[in-house]
Amino acid sequence: MDEGLRLEGLRIAQGQRPLVALDLAVAPGTVASVMGPSGAGKSTLLAAVMGTLGAPFDLRGRVVLGGRDVTALPPERRGIGILFQDDLLFPHLSLGENLAFGLSRRLRGRAARQAAVEDALEEAGLGGMAGRDPATLSGGERLRAALMRTLLAEPRALLLDEPFASLDQDRRARMRRLVFDRARARGLPVLMVTHDPADAEAAGGPVVRIGDD
Ligand SMILES: Nc1ncnc2c1ncn2[C@@H]1O[C@H](COP(=O)(O)OP(=O)(O)OP(=O)(O)O)[C@@H](O)[C@H]1O
Numbered sequence: 001m002d003e004g005l006r007l008e009g010l011r012i013a014q015g016q017r018p019l020v021a022l023d024l025a026v027a028p029g030t031v032a033s034v035m036g037p038s039g040a041g042k043s044t045l046l047a048a049v050m051g052t053l054g055a056p057f058d059l060r061g062r063v064v065l066g067g068r069d070v071t072a073l074p075p076e077r078r079g080i081g082i083l084f085q086d087d088l089l090f091p092h093l094s095l096g097e098n099l100a101f102g103l104s105r106r107l108r109g110r111a112a113r114q115a116a117v118e119d120a121l122e123e124a125g126l127g128g129m130a131g132r133d134p135a136t137l138s139g140g141e142r143l144r145a146a147l148m149r150t151l152l153a154e155p156r157a158l159l160l161d162e163p164f165a166s167l168d169q170d171r172r173a174r175m176r177r178l179v180f181d182r183a184r185a186r187g188l189p190v191l192m193v194t195h196d197p198a199d200a201e202a203a204g205g206p207v208v209r210i211g212d213d
Pocket residue numbers: 014036037038039040041042043044045055056
C-alpha cells in the first residue's frame with residue numbers, strides 16, 4: 001500500500017538554534033501546505049525532504065516515502081520532484097527537448113519518448129509547441145513546461161517551493177489548479193511552501209505553520 005509522504009519527528013537545527021520541528025503525513029493525491037514568515041525555514045524543510053540539506057544544518061528524524069525510509073538516500077535515489085518559482089528551462093534546447101530531459105530513463109525507444117513528451121505538452125495546454133524556443137514563452141507557459149518536465153521523471157512525491165509567486169491572481173489560480181490536478185491524477189503526495197492563504201485553501205489538505213507566525 002502506498003502511504004504517501006511521512007515526516008516523522010523531523011527536527012532541523014542550525015547550530016544551537018532549533019529551526020523546524022515537524023510531524024506530518026501527506027496522503028497520496030493530497031496537497032499539504034507549509035506556511036510561515038520569511039526565514040522560518042520553509043525552503044530548508046524542503047531541502048531536508050529532497051535530501052539536499054547540508055552544513056550548517058543538523059537534521060534528525062525520518063523521511064518516509066511509500067512506506068520506505070529514504071532519509072539516508074541521496075536526492076537522486078529518493079524519487080522526489082521539486083518545482084521552484086524560477087524554474088529555468090535550458091535556453092539552448094527546444095521546449096520538447098527540455099521536457100525530454102526530464103523523462104524517466106525507464107522509458108525506452110525514441111518514438112515512445114517523443115510521444116510521452118507530446119502527451120505531456122498536451123496535458124499542460126502546450127500541445128504542438130515542442131519546437132518552440134523557451135525564450136518565446138510566457139512565464140506561465142514556462143512554469144507549466146517545468147511542471148511537466150518534473151512529472152515526466154515519474155517522481156513519487158512532489159515538492160512546491162512558492163512556484164506561483166510570480167503569477168498574477170488569474171494565472172495563479174489556473175496554474176495551481178493544473179499542478180494540483182496533475183498531481184492528484186498521479187496519486188502523488190504534494191508538499192507546498194506558500195505565503196498565500198488562497199494557495200493553502202485551494203490545496204484543501206493539511207496546513208502546517210512553522211516559525212513564529
Ligand atoms: N546555507 C545557509 N547557511 C546559513 N544559513 C542559512 C543557509 N540557508 C538558509 N539559512 C538560514 O536559515 C533560515 C531559514 O531559511 P529558509 O530559506 O529555509 O527560510 P524560508 O522560510 O524559506 O524563508 P523565505 O520565506 O524568505 O523564503 C534563515 O535564517 C536563513 O538565513
